[in-house]
Amino acid sequence: MSLLSKNDLRRIFDKLDKNGDGLLSLDELNWLLGIIGVQFSLHELESLVGKPCLGFDDFMFFYDSISNRNTKVETEDDGDEVIVDGDDGESELAEAFRVFDLNGDGFISCEELQSVLARLGLWDERSGKDCSNMICFYDSNMDGVIDFDEFKNMMFHTIS
Template sequence: MSCLSANDLQRIFQKLDKNGAGLISIDQLKWLLEKIGFQTSIDDLQALMGSGKCLDSIDFFFFYDIVIEKQKKGGDEASDDLNDDGDLVKAFKVFDLNDDGFISCEELQSVLSRLGLWDEQNCQDCKRMISMYDMNSDGLLDFEEFKFMMLSDFS
């Protein structure tokens, strides 16, 4: 899992906090995790979050840090999960909106926009991100290219 910047996390939090109350619920957090391909139960989230039913932005940042640290400490366990390809297939399907087996620039931009991570002023970033891992230069990411991109972010 690649690390997000504080600005990225703040934008995600603001997108989730639709009513502007400065809080996101466990349900909203679960929705976000499912959108990026992680299935979890409300009970698991409550165990991670403690007794609170909502997170403010600071708690959200701490939650993110806990997830990243858990992933890093997973060591071999995390590598085994990635070698299984199950989670990577789920993540790939999140981006492959038309289910054609490829991630296009438009699909990448659409998913990043939904997550609040897309800045309309940086239109060329999408093409640049794909071209970095597009081994056959077709302008699309197939699953193997996506897998290489995700695994290289873990090292």
Template sequence: MSTLNESHIQRIFDKLDEDGDGLVSLDELKELLDKIGACTGLDELQSLVGKTSLNFIDFLFFYEAMVKKNNEEKIKEDNMNINDNSLEDDLVEAFKVFDLNGDGFISCEELQKVLSRLGLWDEKEGSDCKNMIHMYDTNLDGVLDFEEFKNMMLVSKS
């Protein structure tokens, strides 16, 4: 599912809001979901949304939640498709290259040192390894464990 900007979402909302009352009913939302192949029952949609109609802000949150859910499912699916042990072995070896002290985590300092050795780090460009790590640090501990590293490599590969 590609992400849309807020003006696109507003146009979709306005199209769905046929009576112009500023609300999209669950029936109207279900019609849209059916059209895009994301069929669901009204009862399931009601329990998912928790309301009988959505204003624009609710609709925006619903859209963002669906995008996040879809992205998480894609990552899980990609991870499940790794049946090749050599790929897993390669990822373990790559992780070891970055985990300089062998503690099972890649810190900002370790990332910067390895990227510098590889000629891929340029402090003049204002690169920030903390931001690089933060993008994939799902448990927000400031370092990458092997699973986070693996997810980063698989997402980057796609």
């Protein structure tokens, strides 16, 4: 139920791995977390991660653990397992929305989306057109920006 694909995570990992050694130091990881609004001291982060640096598989596991921290698996009557979010994901989605809403006006513009994706290493000239297309696709009221309800629809459509 990851919001980012493995390829997205690989590009982020490679962008953060400044020295190209195939490992992310806690400083590099903490820098990324700071950008997306998650604050840890290096000591807290080290106790959370349990090691001084992360390989790509460790990075994927860390991402999955923090992106699914409020979810649990329940078994339905027919034996199928389903992922249940304790608060319907509303608070996590609001937190994610605020990461993209750089000016705090309650909307995500194409420029804001592009800026955040660029900071994560997920934007280039080709994908710039994708930002406009994504905004247009999910902009149900056709005002040129994504509001929180449209963002929720986009995220639920993406992870389904």
